[in-house]
Amino acid sequence: MRGNRFGYYIREGVSSIFSHGFMSFASVCIIVACLLIMGTFTLIAINVDNIIDTMESQNELMAFVDDTLTEEQARGLEATIEAVPNVDRAVFITRERAWDDFVETYENPRFFEGLDASVTRDRYVVYLDDIALMEETYNLLQDVPGIDWVRAHLEISDGFMRIRNVVTLVSMALVAVLFVISLFIMSNTIKLTTFERRDEIAIMKMVGATSTFIRWPFVVQGLILGLIGSLVSFTMEWGLYQVLAKELISGAGFSFLTVIPFYKVSIPILLAFGAVGLGVGAIGSSLAIKNYLKV
Amino acid sequence: MVQFTDVFKSYENGTKALRGISFTINDGEFVFLVGPSGSGKTTIIKLLTGEIAPTDGTVMVNDYNMGTMKFSKMPYMRRTLGVVFQDYRLIEDKTVYENVAFAMRVIGASGKEIRRRVPYVLELVGLDTRTRRKPHELSGGEQQRVAIARALVNNPRLIIADEPTGNLDPARSLEIMMLLQKINELGTTVLVVTHEKELVESFSKRVIAIDAGRIISDGMDGYYSYER
Numbered sequence: 001m002r003g004n005r006f007g008y009y010i011r012e013g014v015s016s017i018f019s020h021g022f023m024s025f026a027s028v029c030i031i032v033a034c035l036l037i038m039g040t041f042t043l044i045a046i047n048v049d050n051i052i053d054t055m056e057s058q059n060e061l062m063a064f065v066d067d068t069l070t071e072e073q074a075r076g077l078e079a080t081i082e083a084v085p086n087v088d089r090a091v092f093i094t095r096e097r098a099w100d101d102f103v104e105t106y107e108n109p110r111f112f113e114g115l116d117a118s119v120t121r122d123r124y125v126v127y128l129d130d131i132a133l134m135e136e137t138y139n140l141l142q143d144v145p146g147i148d149w150v151r152a153h154l155e156i157s158d159g160f161m162r163i164r165n166v167v168t169l170v171s172m173a174l175v176a177v178l179f180v181i182s183l184f185i186m187s188n189t190i191k192l193t194t195f196e197r198r199d200e201i202a203i204m205k206m207v208g209a210t211s212t213f214i215r216w217p218f219v220v221q222g223l224i225l226g227l228i229g230s231l232v233s234f235t236m237e238w239g240l241y242q243v244l245a246k247e248l249i250s251g252a253g254f255s256f257l258t259v260i261p262f263y264k265v266s267i268p269i270l271l272a273f274g275a276v277g278l279g280v281g282a283i284g285s286s287l288a289i290k291n292y293l294k295v
Numbered sequence: 296m297v298q299f300t301d302v303f304k305s306y307e308n309g310t311k312a313l314r315g316i317s318f319t320i321n322d323g324e325f326v327f328l329v330g331p332s333g334s335g336k337t338t339i340i341k342l343l344t345g346e347i348a349p350t351d352g353t354v355m356v357n358d359y360n361m362g363t364m365k366f367s368k369m370p371y372m373r374r375t376l377g378v379v380f381q382d383y384r385l386i387e388d389k390t391v392y393e394n395v396a397f398a399m400r401v402i403g404a405s406g407k408e409i410r411r412r413v414p415y416v417l418e419l420v421g422l423d424t425r426t427r428r429k430p431h432e433l434s435g436g437e438q439q440r441v442a443i444a445r446a447l448v449n450n451p452r453l454i455i456a457d458e459p460t461g462n463l464d465p466a467r468s469l470e471i472m473m474l475l476q477k478i479n480e481l482g483t484t485v486l487v488v489t490h491e492k493e494l495v496e497s498f499s500k501r502v503i504a505i506d507a508g509r510i511i512s513d514g515m516d517g518y519y520s521y522e523r
Contacts, residue, residue: 205373208449213402
């Protein structure tokens with residue numbers, strides 16, 4: 001590509017943005033709106049995933065050791081339990097420690113007069129790699145010799161999985177739908193610009209301009225509008241995220257939830273916004289100009 | 296050079312616009328193409344500019360076969376043509392200079408080439424004092440001169456003028472025809488499509504007359520022979 005042509009594409013693209021100011025403004029607004037919705041849902045999905053990950057790491061199985069085993073024999077089961085697929089680690093808790101922990105949860109020690117640690121059992125707290133495989137791991141632990149029974153909250157793991165799947169699915173569907181909507185609106189906006197310039201395009205064709213030469217200024221226009229849209233929406237998303245994270249989550253009694261700091265996701269979000277903005281701009285403008293280049 | 300060999304053109308609605316037309320226009324010729332409305336003149340222009348392809352027969356324009364040429368070659372074929380329309384088709388928000396320069400810029404000419412060529416062409420058509428005017432500030436004749444300058448600026452081998460004087464009074468029409476004749480004398484082939492009998496008769500040039508998609512006369516005496 002010759003330098004003067006490249007300069008021409010840029011000049012024409014920029015000039016078209018200003019000469020069709022309102023349409024350009026409308027395009028940027030639409031891209032910003034779509035990217036904000038896409039971005040917000042993606043961030044919600046990322047945070048839900050993060051929260052579920054945190055909860056998963058806290059979710060545990062309790063494997064109770066057979067009463068007939070001595071403490072030493074019970075401690076010897078650790079390697080066998082940790083060898084079970086999907087087990088991250090197993091922490092042994094003696095019956096005395098379990099009893100103390102239990103008693104501490106109640107304010108009035110008189111409830112437990114006449115009782116001692118012999119009423120409880122040695123146990124393992126078993127942490128999992130993947131909560132989705134909890135039921136399978138539960139069944140495998142039941143079969144470990146020396147383990148009497150296992151306690152698991154399968155309904156909680158199912159709930160986590162369901163929430164994660166729903167949020168991921170809704171986010172993905174929204175991102176796809178909004179991408180198509182952005183593409184459609186961007187394409188139509190540039191189509192209006194091309195319609196206003198149809199005589200100019202006809203003259204260009206008539207004097208022998210190549211389709212590439214005609215198309216590029218429109219593509220540059222789309223790319224610039226897309227880029228502006230993505231940068232504006234990134235900045236707005238940043239602000240929105242900070243406000244929502246601070247005010248809605250921390251300030252409204254949800255302090256047990258953790259929110260990923262924006263700086264940790266800012267680069268991927270910026271890249272994604274940039275890619276979507278530029279993609280919508282380039283594809284939208286190419287679609288818009290297509291029909292005019294057939295002659 | 297333009298060569299039509301037994302050309303037929305039918306449209307999708309069944310209209311048979313051309314029914315076996317053959318003629319040749321050699322380089323450097325000045326030719327009038329005349330005929331009543333619906334005779335096939337516009338179809339011939341569209342075939343020449345590559346807007347449509349012949350249904351049958353061969354159309355050669357400046358060494359390009361319009362029936363078999365790849366679409367990607369079309370811009371390069373069009374650079375060998377200059378087209379002038381009755382309604383001028385100028386870009387309203389560009390000045391005279393910009394309208395002409397635009398035709399060079401969009402085929403990738405450098406700024407230096409544009410600055411050298413455009414003033415020369417504007418002087419040739421007598422608009423060198425009007426370069427900064429917008430089309431709406433010009434008379435019809437002047438606007439048509441801009442259109443001719445635009446058609447001429449890329450140094451085409453053939454100028455096709457489609458009813459170039461249709462919107463002009465007789466005096467301005469004569470001026471435009473004189474200008475086209477001058478361009479022809481400088482070596483460019485000129486094909487003028489027109490209805491205007493008096494104008495054709497005032498120039499002793501070859502006239503191809505068509506009617507109902509067929510050539511009914513092709514004479515070198517400049518006579519508007521199809522009316523006889």
